[in-house]
Amino acid sequence: MSSLKQHPKISVTPTSIADVLIIEPKVFGDERGWFTESFNAQDFSGAVGLDVNFVQDNHSFSRQSTLRGMHYQLEKAQGKLVRVVSGSVYDVAVDLRKNSPTYGKWMGLELSAENHKQLWIPAGLAHGFLVLTPMAEFLYKTTDYYHPQSEICLAWDDPTVAIEWPKSPSFTPNLNPKDLAGLSWEQVPKF
Template identity: 50%
Template sequence: MKILDTRLSGVKRIQPAVHEDERGYFLETFQALRYHQMLGLAQPFVQDNCSHSRHGVLRGLHFQARHPQGKLLRVAHGEIFDVVVDLRTESATYAQWEGAVLSDRNHEQLWIPPGFAHGFVVLSESADVTYQCTDYYQSQDEVCLRWDDPDLAIAWPIGNPVLSSKDCAGLTLAELRALGRLPRVVQSP
């Protein structure tokens, strides 16, 4: 397993060891001790989620304000362009974003610590995305950062994505900051 830094502090790309032969492949998607030792994951995962989406669907950019979630994410089927935005106001990379192509072919995982907005757009015909969370989903606490916030200038690879009504109503980072709706995260040193 290889851990790759991104330009956003704390966000990691994970390349698991994949064992392939004529039958197919095997890979370990999580092992508590190894992920703790290599990534410093101390919080337990309390919830697993899976989404299925068709080509062009954009989900995000979501986060929870009072109960921020860390997420360990991977694509079980298909291909996505995954985006995280640093919302930690004290971070050197505050208001910066990182994008990565994740797929069932490259098997990469993404570790997103608490304090980030997250979203993705489906590049393949369809995609199944699975992720483990360090806190429970709380609908009343969910916030949506506008996917096309001009101040963020995210380079989404698909124009005119398919959006939910919730994602269409997302707020810009400036609006969220003015409303005091950014995640409350204590950053480790």
Template identity: 55%
Template sequence: MNILPTEIPDVLIVEPKVFSDARGFFFESFNRQAFAEKTGVTAEFVQDNHSRSAQNILRGLHYQIQQPQGKLVRVVVGEIFDVAVDIRKNSPTFSKWVGCRLSAENCRQLWIPPGFAHGFLAVSEVAEVLYKTTEYYAPQYDRCILWDDPDIGIDWPLNGASPILSAKDQAGKAFKTAEVFEH
């Protein structure tokens, strides 16, 4: 496993060691001991989620204001542009974002710690995303920031297309009025 830093030190790209041959490939998608040794993160994952999206579907920017979730995100079909936004008010990277491409081909994963909003755009015809979370889904604490908020300024690779959004994502809050993490 190789760990790549991002512009926000707490958000990490995880590259597993992939063993390929004429039959296909094999890799360990998660090993708690190796993950903790390489990242310093000792999170306990309590829930696995799986989503399927068509091209240009944009999901996010989601977070839970209580019971915040750390997420380990990977793609098993297609490709996404995955984004983490630091919404920890006392953080030196507050309001900053990082994005990276995760795909079935590159086998990369993105570690997004608690205290971040998360979103992704399906850039391939179809994308299936698996992610582990450190807290259970709690709908009463679920929050959403507008995907195109100008104060965050995410450079989504839409190539002139309009994103396809859920009603929840269309009704997201402006960053200036969104609840953020105070500690």
């Protein structure tokens, strides 16, 4: 990836995982409310040094303690630009790229309607999130189409990866059957 460039409309911050970036669009506000350009292909490409073609937008609604993940597609691997438009989530990416300097590592970040932060997660990473508020609406753009035949789920609580989810001692995530059957780090195919 090219080096990050300063851009007047968005701020780009590297994370602890190679190529995963925090994107913060400029928010213009006054006593009436606020406005932000949530995505502009030219600005995104100019700031991150990537020419990305998004082909699908997804929108999910989830209730508190819902944990979705850790998902990825082995074929038709997807890069994702994710954000929250209502509520708050703890968003996580796990590096599955064998040639990456951060292979096997994870990073997490709170995304909320209030902070307007977005996360760029390139292809080759597993992704998931935990809903922190009574409800959350989550939007994400993908670089390839959903391909259920090649979807893989890494166990959200795999001890090798050891994601530190924000939780109370009595925390029990709300999981669907696919996420309950997530595979261990040793079992999941890597890139």
